[in-house]
Amino acid sequence: MADKSDKPHAIFIPYPLQGHVNPSVQLALKLASQGFTITFINTQSVHNQTSKAQSKTGPDIFSQVRDSGLDIRYVTVSDGLPVGFDRSLNHDQFMAALLHVFSAHAEEVVNQIIRSGQKVHCLIADTYFVWPSKVAKKFGLLYISFWTETALVFTLYYHLDLLKRHGHFACIDRCEDEIDYIPGVKAIEPKDTTSYLQEPCSTTVCHQIIFNAFEDAKNADFVICNTVQELETETISALQKKLPWFAIGPIFSSQFTDRIVSTSMWSECDCSTWLNKKPNGSVLYVSFGSYAHLTKKELVEIANGLSLSKVSFIWVLRPDIVSTEDPNPLPDRFQEEVAGRAIIIPWCCQTAVLAHPAIGGFLTHCGWNSILESMWCKVPMLCYPLYTDQFTNRKLVVDDWKVGINLINQKMATKEEVSKNINHLMSEKSGDPYRNSVQEVKKTMENGLKPGGSSANNMDQFIKDLKAKIPKKMAQ
Numbered sequence: 012m013a014d015k016s017d018k019p020h021a022i023f024i025p026y027p028l029q030g031h032v033n034p035s036v037q038l039a040l041k042l043a044s045q046g047f048t049i050t051f052i053n054t055q056s057v058h059n060q061t062s063k064a065q066s067k068t069g070p071d072i073f074s075q076v077r078d079s080g081l082d083i084r085y086v087t088v089s090d091g092l093p094v095g096f097d098r099s100l101n102h103d104q105f106m107a108a109l110l111h112v113f114s115a116h117a118e119e120v121v122n123q124i125i126r127s128g129q130k131v132h133c134l135i136a137d138t139y140f141v142w143p144s145k146v147a148k149k150f151g152l153l154y155i156s157f158w159t160e161t162a163l164v165f166t167l168y169y170h171l172d173l174l175k176r177h178g179h180f181a182c183i184d185r186c187e188d189e190i191d192y193i194p195g196v197k198a199i200e201p202k203d204t205t206s207y208l209q210e211p212c213s214t215t216v217c218h219q220i221i222f223n224a225f226e227d228a229k230n231a232d233f234v235i236c237n238t239v240q241e242l243e244t245e246t247i248s249a250l251q252k253k254l255p256w257f258a259i260g261p262i263f264s265s266q267f268t269d270r271i272v273s274t275s276m277w278s279e280c281d282c283s284t285w286l287n288k289k290p291n292g293s294v295l296y297v298s299f300g301s302y303a304h305l306t307k308k309e310l311v312e313i314a315n316g317l318s319l320s321k322v323s324f325i326w327v328l329r330p331d332i333v334s335t336e337d338p339n340p341l342p343d344r345f346q347e348e349v350a351g352r353a354i355i356i357p358w359c360c361q362t363a364v365l366a367h368p369a370i371g372g373f374l375t376h377c378g379w380n381s382i383l384e385s386m387w388c389k390v391p392m393l394c395y396p397l398y399t400d401q402f403t404n405r406k407l408v409v410d411d412w413k414v415g416i417n418l419i420n421q422k423m424a425t426k427e428e429v430s431k432n433i434n435h436l437m438s439e440k441s442g443d444p445y446r447n448s449v450q451e452v453k454k455t456m457e458n459g460l461k462p463g464g465s466s467a468n469n470m471d472q473f474i475k476d477l478k479a480k481i482p483k484k485m486a487q
């Protein structure tokens with residue numbers, strides 16, 4: 012049936028990883044509440060894992076919000092691999108499927124939606140995809156690239172040619188001189204660039220994804236990013252000279268601690284009863300996000316450091332944190348050593364935990380969502396970056412915004428260092444400077460979202476510019 016509506020209709024395709032699906036779902040809700048029709052496309056694998064994790068999720072994760080009046084449609088598509096394939100264990104094969112095969116499935120589903128008579132105006136897709144501008148062009152759609160990381164990381168990848176020219180690409184252990192020629196970036200040390208920019212071997216599947224994705228992103232009609240203008244002012248201003256680039260973050264659920272649409276890919280344990288019994292600011296929350304892996308050696312050192320610290324903690328230990336083939340990697344007797352002051356769980360509603368007054372610090376791998384959520388809850392961080400953008404995020408948290416400290420400096424931390432740093436952050440006197448700074452950052456983030464604030468304005472401007480670009484004939 013032909014679609015007569017003149018609302019802007021966007022097909023939204025998130026990258027099929029937890030840290031990308033979460034902000035994408037929230038952005039989809041935000042746009043729908045501003046009058047957009049959204050067709051949200053999850054991979055069958057993400058959908059399956061989410062459904063398994065939450066018995067309440069039916070075939071359509073948006074059915075409830077649709078009942079409340081938002082026009083969000085939901086479709087699933089294959090990522091090219093069997094649903095039951097272990098993507099965590101076979102990371103490179105998974106990424107290779109996303110690089111080489113997924114575009115064909117995505118294109119087919121876009122084609123089906125359009126052929127069904129629905130009027131579609133734009134494609135919103137994760138910047139890490141290598142194909143969206145081509146697919147958008149083929150179907151006459153505008154392409155909006157959604158970047159779920161910081162402006163700083165975006166600009167590093169965007170200026171890859173400059174990094175190569177100055178010998179700052181793939182140069183780990185070979186160069187220490189500062190990078191001071193990227194527009195809008197005062198100076199950054201090579202060790203603070205992303206892991207993919209540092210690694211000596213640049214032919215991996217992830218490198219191919221990044222190289223091709225940033226070539227494709229140069230053709231985007233708009234880039235929208237989950238960051239805040241005031242946190243990265245100069246970097247963003249410089250980017251805006253090259254691209255229609257909008258900082259609209261932080262993109263959270265309207266009820267921060269309770270996601271209206273369930274997106275967790277593991278079952279959430281409720282920690283509230285345990286947390287309610289703990290004094291304010293006394294508990295350390297420990298999590299390494301949804302995808303990063305630790306070596307067994309690292310995990311044991313962190314576990315022993317936590318044990319030595321005597322601090323109370325909640326540790327989210329995903330069953331695949333070391334490998335799906337080693338589901339019980341903790342040292343013997345660890346559980347007994349920390350009994351009474353710790354809970355170890357596979358997954359939780361992180362926003363609800365961080366927002367609890369008992370939480371006083373966050374030992375984090377520095378995933379960008381975790382950082383935004385922690386700052387929003389005024390929780391200072393202990394940084395243990397593992398790969399990708401997390402090294403660059405650490406620099407922002409520790410060196411620039413001063414809302415956290417390092418757990419490691421380049422090499423692996425010993426249990427004594429882990430314990431010492433935990434106590435440094437959690438103790439009242441030494442942790443106070445970070446707690447004070449994070450209060451300020453929270454205010455900045457909050458102001459950005461208020462009417463007239465930078466993120467609110469940028470969102471309005473983006474929507475205005477987008478509508479102006481939708482050709483009249485398409486909107487009829």
Ligand SMILES: O=c1ccn([C@@H]2O[C@H](COP(=O)(O)OP(=O)(O)O[C@H]3O[C@H](CO)[C@@H](O)[C@H](O)[C@H]3O)[C@@H](O)[C@H]2O)c(=O)[nH]1
Pocket residue numbers: 028029030031033159160275298299300301302303327357358359360361362377378379380381382384398399400401
């Ligand atoms: O028990 C948990 C642990 C995590 N989360 C949520 O899962 C998301 C995790 O995202 P993030 O902290 O960004 O980490 P990753 O899952 O590792 O995210 C990937 O995607 C991010 C955004 O692109 C990057 O910054 C990271 O480096 C990359 O690994 C957050 O929204 C958390 O609230 C939960 O709900 N429960």
